[in-house]
Amino acid sequence: MKKLRQSLETTPNVDMKQVNNLQPLQKLIFLSLVFFSIFCTPLQAQEADPTKGKSLFNANCAACHQLDKKMTGPALRYVETRLSEDEGLDRDWLNAWIRNSAAVIKSGDAYANKIYKEYNGAAMTAFPQLSDQDISNILAYTAQDKAAPAVATVTTQAPTSTEGGLSKDIILGALAILFALLALGLFLVNKTLRRFAEANEVEIQEAVKRPSLWKAFLKNQFLLLATAIFFLLSSAYFVYGYFMQVGVDQGYEPIQPIHYSHKIHAGDNGIDCKYCHSSARVSKHSGIPSLNVCMNCHKSIYEVAPSTATEEYSKEFYDGEIQKLYDAVGWDDAEQKYTGKTKPVKWVRIHNLPDFAYFNHSQHVSVAGLECQTCHGPVEEMEIMYQYSPLTMGWCINCHRETNVKVKDNGYYEKIHEALSKKYGVEQLTAAQMGGLECGKCHY
Amino acid sequence: MYEPVGYEAYGEYEVFPNSQEALLPVEGTIARGYSLYDYDNTNEGYEAALKSLKSPLEVSEIDPKRGKELYDIYCGICHGNKGAGQGTLVKREKILGVPSYADRAITTGSIYHVIYYGKNSMGSYANLLNEEERWQVTAYVEALRSELIK
Numbered sequence: 269m270k271k272l273r274q275s276l277e278t279t280p281n282v283d284m285k286q287v288n289n290l291q292p293l294q295k296l297i298f299l300s301l302v303f304f305s306i307f308c309t310p311l312q313a314q315e316a317d318p319t320k321g322k323s324l325f326n327a328n329c330a331a332c333h334q335l336d337k338k339m340t341g342p343a344l345r346y347v348e349t350r351l352s353e354d355e356g357l358d359r360d361w362l363n364a365w366i367r368n369s370a371a372v373i374k375s376g377d378a379y380a381n382k383i384y385k386e387y388n389g390a391a392m393t394a395f396p397q398l399s400d401q402d403i404s405n406i407l408a409y410t411a412q413d414k415a416a417p418a419v420a421t422v423t424t425q426a427p428t429s430t431e432g433g434l435s436k437d438i439i440l441g442a443l444a445i446l447f448a449l450l451a452l453g454l455f456l457v458n459k460t461l462r463r464f465a466e467a468n469e470v471e472i473q474e475a476v477k478r479p480s481l482w483k484a485f486l487k488n489q490f491l492l493l494a495t496a497i498f499f500l501l502s503s504a505y506f507v508y509g510y511f512m513q514v515g516v517d518q519g520y521e522p523i524q525p526i527h528y529s530h531k532i533h534a535g536d537n538g539i540d541c542k543y544c545h546s547s548a549r550v551s552k553h554s555g556i557p558s559l560n561v562c563m564n565c566h567k568s569i570y571e572v573a574p575s576t577a578t579e580e581y582s583k584e585f586y587d588g589e590i591q592k593l594y595d596a597v598g599w600d601d602a603e604q605k606y607t608g609k610t611k612p613v614k615w616v617r618i619h620n621l622p623d624f625a626y627f628n629h630s631q632h633v634s635v636a637g638l639e640c641q642t643c644h645g646p647v648e649e650m651e652i653m654y655q656y657s658p659l660t661m662g663w664c665i666n667c668h669r670e671t672n673v674k675v676k677d678n679g680y681y682e683k684i685h686e687a688l689s690k691k692y693g694v695e696q697l698t699a700a701q702m703g704g705l706e707c708g709k710c711h712y
Numbered sequence: 713m714y715e716p717v718g719y720e721a722y723g724e725y726e727v728f729p730n731s732q733e734a735l736l737p738v739e740g741t742i743a744r745g746y747s748l749y750d751y752d753n754t755n756e757g758y759e760a761a762l763k764s765l766k767s768p769l770e771v772s773e774i775d776p777k778r779g780k781e782l783y784d785i786y787c788g789i790c791h792g793n794k795g796a797g798q799g800t801l802v803k804r805e806k807i808l809g810v811p812s813y814a815d816r817a818i819t820t821g822s823i824y825h826v827i828y829y830g831k832n833s834m835g836s837y838a839n840l841l842n843e844e845e846r847w848q849v850t851a852y853v854e855a856l857r858s859e860l861i862k
Contacts (some may be wrong), residue, residue, distance in 0.1 A: 327797075331809030331833050340832040390832060391755050515714065538800045540785040546840040553721050558734075564835035568807045589742070612732055614724075623716040 321409030521654035522616040536649035559597040668704035724767025741857040780851030795856035814860035
């Protein structure tokens with residue numbers, strides 16, 4: 269077909285002068301060629317492959333466009349029909365726009381300028397590398413009807429087998445009856461024997477009266493002393509236990525205003541801890557990310573994938589949580605712009621040291637190069653964040669005693685390591701040997 | 713002793729507007745160690761940065777190791793650790809349409825400008841990376857791009 273078109277194009281050029289002198293037969297051939305090529309063009313469009321279009325769309329367009337939702341640029345489903353019906357713009361206009369939108373805007377095209385203004389002057393990247401066929405494929409993909417939402421397969425769950433429970437109940441019931449029968453038997457035997465004894469005039473010896481147990485206990489000095497010591501020790505144990513848990517909140521798992529799953533973000537999607545908690549690298553605090561950090565991704569991710577939902581938390585639940593974020597940060601997802609009405613999120617602080625203990629994140633994260641998980645546990649598996657470590661002084665000190673300081677490629681420790689390794693006569697120094705046990709390091 | 717006398721970071725104290733201790737810097741002020749950024753967050757600003765903005769870092773100050781570290785944390789998750797637009801989030805189809813650096817006519821200035829303000833779907837990274845770190849990442853992105861174009 270391409271050849272036909274080429275010949276069509278070349279014919280008039282080469283034979284320009286002869287065109288007027290064409291014989292009727294040649295004219296007929298020429299006309300049929302024209303007719304054929306016109307007939308062929310829509311055929312070409314039909315050949316467009318929406319599957320290829322989808323991958324092209326995802327690679328080139330999806331950063332700013334979605335099919336059914338306004339993003340940085342407009343929603344693109346049925347874009348070609350919409351443009352031709354509403355605006356009278358054809359494929360050539362679209363081709364020109366896609367390959368170099370800035371030029372179309374500059375040319376003073378009315379619709380181009382209108383759409384440019386409507387989207388706050390977000391300039392569309394030029395895609396000169398897309399061929400006619402590529403654009404056809406992409407447009408074929410955008411012309412597809414929306415797939416009906418997959419009907420939730422209702423699996424009628426068989427009632428959970430209660431067989432195990434039933435048999436247990438039966439056994440317990442049988443045992444209870446058995447014991448009742450035994451007790452009844454013993455009672456009857458006792459009664460019968462007494463009757464026999466009475467009949468045979470045998471005297472049943474009554475128990476000899478002894479001094480009461482309480483009085484005997486008071487008379488026994490040793491037992492008294494032992495008991496007193498026992499009581500004192502056990503109460504000391506409980507008092508000690510009470511004092512030791514003051515301010516220790518290991519396992520604290522508060523309900524947060526937005527259900528943020530570390531498992532989805534840090535685990536499944538492998539986002540680095542420091543992406544959100546960036547100040548852990550450079551400051552005392554491992555900061556709570558401001559909401560613009562959430563919006564770095566959630567500007568594009570407005571719903572979770574169906575595969576993200578679990579039995580415990582449905583897709584609707586997670587989507588609702590994303591909506592909470594939008595409400596808090598004041599993002600109008602339909603209009604794709606900030607409304608300016610913000611509602612700061614009151615996150616509940618989980619890890620909290622008393623004021624008399626100093627702790628610095630950057631010292632541990634950047635200088636020592638510790639993994640966050642060393643203290644915070646397997647955060648990437650936590651659906652709900654909780655305090656993994658006790659954060660007690662004993663816990664700090666243990667780690668300082670056991671951990672060798674990483675001195676390789678660490679200019680921070682060069683001098684002190686040289687001096688101290690000579691003093692202690694060891695190559696590897698623990699944090700404790702570097703002064704990590706000095707009171708003033710953390711309490712001042 | 714347990715509760716600090718001073719205001720704690722992220723604390724809630726009545727003295728602040730909305731009781732919120734976390735505040736934006738006062739308008740017209742600048743943090744120590746930072747300098748003013750003269751380019752506007754507009755298409756014109758982008759074009760101007762693309763053409764004329766240059767890195768203040770000397771060649772000897774560029775630290776590719778740190779640049780890579782920061783790039784992998786903040787950029788690689790979408791742009792891919794090689795800059796080809798194939799980060800984990802793209803591969804998992806969470807975020808689509810991230811271009812390869814090779815397919816865009818970007819310069820030192822435009823890279824820095826986009827890190828500073830964000831562009832289209834990309835947000836600003838000005839509060840995650842400080843000024844020097846942003847230039848380190850810019851240098852690393854340029855290195856990745858020249859590697860991709862090869």
